[in-house]
Amino acid sequence: MKPQCRSVQRYLSDYIDCTLSRGQTVAIAQHLGICRGCRKEVKSLRNTKALLHYYVPPTPPDGYDSLFWQQLQRVIEERPRPTWWRRLVESFLFVAGSPRIFDRCCFFLNSLIRHPVQWSWRWARLSPAYAVIFLVMLTTLLVYQGFQTSRNERLYPPGAPQFLNAPPSYHAHVEMDRNLVRDNLKKIATISPSSPNRFVHKTLRQSNLTDLTTEYLDWNGNPPTSGNDGEGLKEIITHDSSSDSLVFAQLSTPEPYLSREDYSQPLRAVINISYRFERKDNRSSSFTSGVLADVQLPDLSLEKIL
Amino acid sequence: MERTECLLIEDLRAGDMTALAVIVEKHKRHVYRLAFQITKNHEDANDVMQDTFLKVYESIHSFRKESAFETWLYRIVVNQAINLVKRRERRREAPLSGTTETQIRSELKRASNFRNNPHLSVERKELQRHVTQAVNSLPIKHRMVVILHEFEGLTHPKIASILNCSEGTVRSRLHYARKKLRERLKSYVELTNLSP
Numbered sequence: 001m002k003p004q005c006r007s008v009q010r011y012l013s014d015y016i017d018c019t020l021s022r023g024q025t026v027a028i029a030q031h032l033g034i035c036r037g038c039r040k041e042v043k044s045l046r047n048t049k050a051l052l053h054y055y056v057p058p059t060p061p062d063g064y065d066s067l068f069w070q071q072l073q074r075v076i077e078e079r080p081r082p083t084w085w086r087r088l089v090e091s092f093l094f095v096a097g098s099p100r101i102f103d104r105c106c107f108f109l110n111s112l113i114r115h116p117v118q119w120s121w122r123w124a125r126l127s128p129a130y131a132v133i134f135l136v137m138l139t140t141l142l143v144y145q146g147f148q149t150s151r152n153e154r155l156y157p158p159g160a161p162q163f164l165n166a167p168p169s170y171h172a173h174v175e176m177d178r179n180l181v182r183d184n185l186k187k188i189a190t191i192s193p194s195s196p197n198r199f200v201h202k203t204l205r206q207s208n209l210t211d212l213t214t215e216y217l218d219w220n221g222n223p224p225t226s227g228n229d230g231e232g233l234k235e236i237i238t239h240d241s242s243s244d245s246l247v248f249a250q251l252s253t254p255e256p257y258l259s260r261e262d263y264s265q266p267l268r269a270v271i272n273i274s275y276r277f278e279r280k281d282n283r284s285s286s287f288t289s290g291v292l293a294d295v296q297l298p299d300l301s302l303e304k305i306l
Numbered sequence: 307m308e309r310t311e312c313l314l315i316e317d318l319r320a321g322d323m324t325a326l327a328v329i330v331e332k333h334k335r336h337v338y339r340l341a342f343q344i345t346k347n348h349e350d351a352n353d354v355m356q357d358t359f360l361k362v363y364e365s366i367h368s369f370r371k372e373s374a375f376e377t378w379l380y381r382i383v384v385n386q387a388i389n390l391v392k393r394r395e396r397r398r399e400a401p402l403s404g405t406t407e408t409q410i411r412s413e414l415k416r417a418s419n420f421r422n423n424p425h426l427s428v429e430r431k432e433l434q435r436h437v438t439q440a441v442n443s444l445p446i447k448h449r450m451v452v453i454l455h456e457f458e459g460l461t462h463p464k465i466a467s468i469l470n471c472s473e474g475t476v477r478s479r480l481h482y483a484r485k486k487l488r489e490r491l492k493s494y495v496e497l498t499n500l501s502p
Contacts, residue, residue, distance in 0.1 A: 058339055072359055
């Protein structure tokens with residue numbers, strides 16, 4: 001067969017269906033005019049297409065139509081149209097592990113037990129494909145990791161705290177994750193809405209980022225009065241931009257004394273600090289670091305206050 | 307999409323069973339034929355048909371009118387039928403209809419159609435049997451393309467949409483299906499001047 005005939009014959013099926021473009025149809029018609037083999041091929045395909053008219057389509061048995069409609073009505077009555085929440089649950093069940101997946105797993109295990117040799121051969125046959133997939137995934141992971149490392153090295157030079165070692169062209173701002181600190185302090189620190197001026201002012205002074213020390217600064221409170229119930233922690237986290245200190249908690253006066261918790265132990269809390277670097281060209285980058293800090297609470301025993 | 311079809315779909319969305327009855331009446335022949343041609347037996351075709359119209363009733367909200375309703379319906383039939391066939395093959399189940407009364411009646415009806423028609427010559431009946439056998443013996447992918455194109459009269463883009471593949475794949479499958487059919491019906495193909 002000539003190379004030209006081979007390329008033409010791929011289109012002969014479309015040619016007899018008249019689904020080719022005008023240009024393609026003309027080109028093939030021209031070729032058919034000079035090629036006897038391709039003409040024979042077209043004729044045989046046309047005959048095959050014509051033969052399909054003798055196909056006897058299946059017809060349903062007598063009385064099937066009414067029977068089917070009755071069946072369908074019965075099924076619909078038994079299984080009403082799903083509501084939106086049912087669809088949601090069904091899709092969740094499908095994702096979480098549908099019976100079909102369970103069925104497939106059972107089938108797989110069953111086949112593995114009954115035909116171990118056949119399945120081993122099947123796995124062995126597919127092993128190159130698995131190896132290729134694994135290699136592609138590994139390469140992607142390595143490339144991504146390499147990219148991340150070079151990016152971090154570029155943005156944050158290696159060494160101790162990156163916040164302190166920020167390149168001079170960066171201005172550093174320190175922000176704290178308020179929710180986390182608040183959640184950790186809520187158990188021991190409450191403030192009374194009726195006496196908002198009573199508070200303990202605590203400041204974290206940072207000598208460096210990994211060694212946080214606490215310092216008790218101020219106490220403006222008066223002795224608590226009985227029956228003054230506290231009501232949760234007030235919004236207390238502030239940002240002190242004037243120095244390197246971080247004001248992070250204002251504790252209430254009455255509630256800690258009335259409750260019987262042990263304040264002699266330091267409070268261990270994870271404090272998330274977000275660093276944001278702003279460059280002079282207005283581009284910024286940020287990352288978050290968690291610091292485990294033991295916050296020593298002031299001695300707030302009732303006897304001492306009184 | 308026709309206006310009446312749009313109205314029917316809207317009614318069905320509102321839960322009108324009459325609309326479903328009209329849709330079933332309109333499409334049941336095609337759906338049954340397609341389901342039978344894929345599953346090759348009446349009981350499975352019945353199951354597919356029931357699941358299809360049930361899905362239409364339940365999922366009509368998800369039909370976004372981007373394609374014709376007919377295409378959407380055929381897609382459901384094809385998916386349901388292929389799932390059933392695969393499930394049967396996986397479990398190596400014999401078709402339920404092998405010896406059932408319904409199947410026997412169906413076969414008898416088809417046989418009587420041949421027998422009672424005086425215009426059909428013996429050769430013609432034999433040819434019909436051969437052609438039907440040849441089509442049924444095609445692999446499912448090729449058979450579906452032949453059925454949808456030759457018997458349902460769908461265009462290549464519609465078939466591609468139903469089978470969720472490219473138009474090129476449809477063309478290629480149709481081409482190879484015709485070549486296989488030509489091999490299997492070689493003695494008839496060689497006869498010239500065939501008239502359907």
